[in-house]
Amino acid sequence: MALTKVIGNGLGTLGDGTANDTKIVFNGNAQDYHIGLDDSADTLVIGKGSALGTTTSMSFEENGIITKPLQPSFLARKSSNLSNFAHGADITVDYDTEIFDQNADYNNSNYTFTAPVTGKYHLNARVRLTYMDTGAGYYYLQIITSNRGYINIISPKFSTDPQFFSLVVSETVEMDASDTAYCIVYQEASGTGGQTDIQGGSTFGGYLVC
DSSP states (O other): OOEEEOTTTOOEEESOSSSOOEEEEEOOSSOOEEEEEETTTTEEEEEESSSTTSSEEEEEETTSOEEOTTSOEEEEEOOSOBOSOOTTSOEEOOOOEEEEETTSOEETTTTEEEOSSSEEEEEEEEEEEESOOTTSSOEEEEEEESSOEEEEEEOOOOSSOOSEEEEEEEEEEEEOTTOEEEEEEEEOOTTOOSOOEEOTTOEEEEEEOO
């Protein structure tokens, strides 16, 4: 690696113009970080550790596109139907199949997202209901976080029982590190004699905004 010092204006140049990776390493007490040019990919990368391209936090490619490979981001889906779910009780929606989970923050065994850092997160949940009963006082879908709940509620006063109906919640929420988020569905019990199902393919996802 060549370092050229331009005298007088404080600027410097790293590299000699040949096809070589070039980096600066910040040698910390507990942790090192690097900024460098991945010359084979024509990208500028910022990451953890002393080795270029290891644990990349941010990558700037030649067309100006910025990616964040470790930024929390997930999408999970419900793989099968839940038939005739219980009335008058909160039902946790079992989004059991991960479509992607960029930072491994979603647990598909307890259907819970755990915030790795304090920040603002955008969360989206969708359930598709079949055989919604007009005799119920209301249905709701709710995203439950450690701080509060975010709800979409409907009173199904249709002329006939709708065969398909989707409830959606989409919110930007405040979460502290280790706060959790999961989803529940509720069907009010009065006057409901029919079956309501939660369909497979319903989804729950989110990402760190800032």
